[in-house]
Amino acid sequence: MRNFYGAATALGVLCSMPAMALAQSEVVVWVAGEPGQTTIYDELAEAFNASQSDAVNTIVKNSSDLFNPALVPALSAGEGPDLFTFGTGPGQPAALIAGGMVADLTDAYRQHGWADTIPEGIIVQTSSDGKLWAFGNEVETTGMFYNQAIFDEVGVTVPTTWAEMEATVAALQAAGYDTPIGLAGADKWPVSHWQSMMFGRYAGPDGIENVLFGDGAWTDAPFVAASAKLQEMGQAGWFGPTPVAIGYGELMDSFWAGDVPMTFTGPWVIGGGIEAAGDRIGDYSVFAVPPFEEGQKIHPTNSIGIGWYIRKGSEVEEQAIAFLNSIFIETTGRVALLNAGTIPVGPLEEALAQAEMSQLAQDIWKTADDHAANGSVPAFLDTITPGSLTTVSYDGLQGLLLNVMTPEAFTADMQDAWAEAKEAGKIMRPGGIADE
């Protein structure tokens, strides 16, 4: 009889398992990113799935250039993901919002106290018409990654002035490193990181804001000067003999292999770098590019990485919000992000006390913190300006590097695209959430 009860109990448990599984709803999460660079979200989803039984988060990843063209038709067909990452600039998010494809997150913002975590500056970029549309999750910066072992071999130290920078590059070239600074110009977007940083350095935070939100123009003197400087560096061979023939993937392979001494990039490469360089990861560090001109300040670059949106009409909106809370609001999620080199928005004291950030991640954030008092500039101008301007900028930057375009013509093309987008109302406007 005892056996019978035992068997019946076991059968009951077994029968209830499919029902439990059926009760779980699936939250489909699309994350944009290059392979191997967004693994943290898989880990966070796994941890979240293990901690509760209401929903299962399925992470789907795709490279950035294929992400948007796949997302838009999926959303239009009502078959899109429940939760997804997307740009926070003008143009596409505005169209998604106008098309009624994303959920209004204002109630969640108030209900879950997101205001304590998400700074006003981020809210401004993720809201419109008094409503919050995206969770601006992380802050990203850029810096000059370098290989200390190569520096030691060549006998150079981290440059702090432009003269030292020139001497460093010259010494590396003399030592046979024909590409002192890897650029990955074939992929265009890595060059725009230089552009964002240099435009910011030459124009300062106010100069950038004056163009984005005021009457300034991309043809203003600081932007022309910055473009000329980039072209001059390219012509002097700083980015190697073939700066627009190498893609980002190939460059990073060479960088972590120890063939390229420096490259200007962001913390998203750290995870892949630790895997690629293995024990040699301690050879790598980051420094802030010295001021290009006398009297110029170092302005750290800062941008929101991405925004997280919830599809309007998703049946698992609550679960999607719970997942967002678990990764960006709860301390365990924030610690995991920090350990992966991603800096979540908001106060970091609590998470930092528990985090074990890689040395490289600490280095890059230290370079930003060291100069924070000077005011920051956007790290990725291409994400906060219209797509038409991005196209023109990407092509023009290659034109500058190939020396087939003048800085004046480059900035004039940018300004034309900007003016056209401005006239069509496709530029970013500061947002904000309406009072209750």
Place this chain on the structure above:
Amino acid sequence: MRLDPNSKLAQRLNPVLFLFPALSIYIVFALYPTVSVIEYSFTDWDGISPKRNYIGLENYRKMFSDKIFWEAFRNTFVWSGVILVINVGLGLVIAAMLARVWKARLLIQTCIVLPVVISPMAVATIWRWMYQPKGVINQVLDGVGLDALTRPWLGDPSVVLYALAFAHSWSTIGLSVIIFLAGLQAVDEDLYEASKVDGATPLQQFRYVTMTALRPVTAVVFILTLTQSFKVFDIVWTTTQGGPIRFSEILSTYMYKRGALENDYGYGSAIGVALLVIVSFATIIYLQIQNRKDQ
């Protein structure tokens, strides 16, 4: 009620019945999207909003004054020209030579056709690696003392389009060769014998026997190659995304940029319609020329 199979109605319905499955698939997956693209080209649709404003011919007016469109237009013609020369010209020569080879013919044929079944993305990745400044092509050129010819193939504006067209031809020429080979099987051997008796050289045989006999097959290969080359997107996008600057920008990549990346589906559709018109015209003109020659 049962329909008499010999009745006039049944006789008329029969072909319709057999055509229906294929026709319905064609209408849903080819005709409807084509008509939709034409419709979108008269709107300012962003690809997302439910609202589409009809703006008449505005997108076409903009297109004709768009210098990048004309750059892409010119590049597309150069691109297609190179591919036509290689796939039709070289394809015919290779097929004619293969037809005379008996030893290891299957092996050679397999080697030529193999790239056709490789995924376009894989083809693009292979060639992206080979065309690297320190890639295998430059290493081989260096190795055989032709270092003057080494260059950053995908970063040099003067060669990038030709380099990519060559890579595309490598992956598609096998199909042309197979079609030409099939055509050559049907050429009467007596014609070669007769021409030999008349004292024709192998070159003259090729010119007056092979090429003449293969004229209808050449038309098929020409049209297939032309339409395929105009539609190419993957190899260019995966390797250069139209760069450096816009030196490898072709109409399909420009359409994608404007339509899908900049969310200007109306304008992107107008470029798509232009592409459709160009390919249709080119095909019609070629067929007309062929018909005149045949007459």
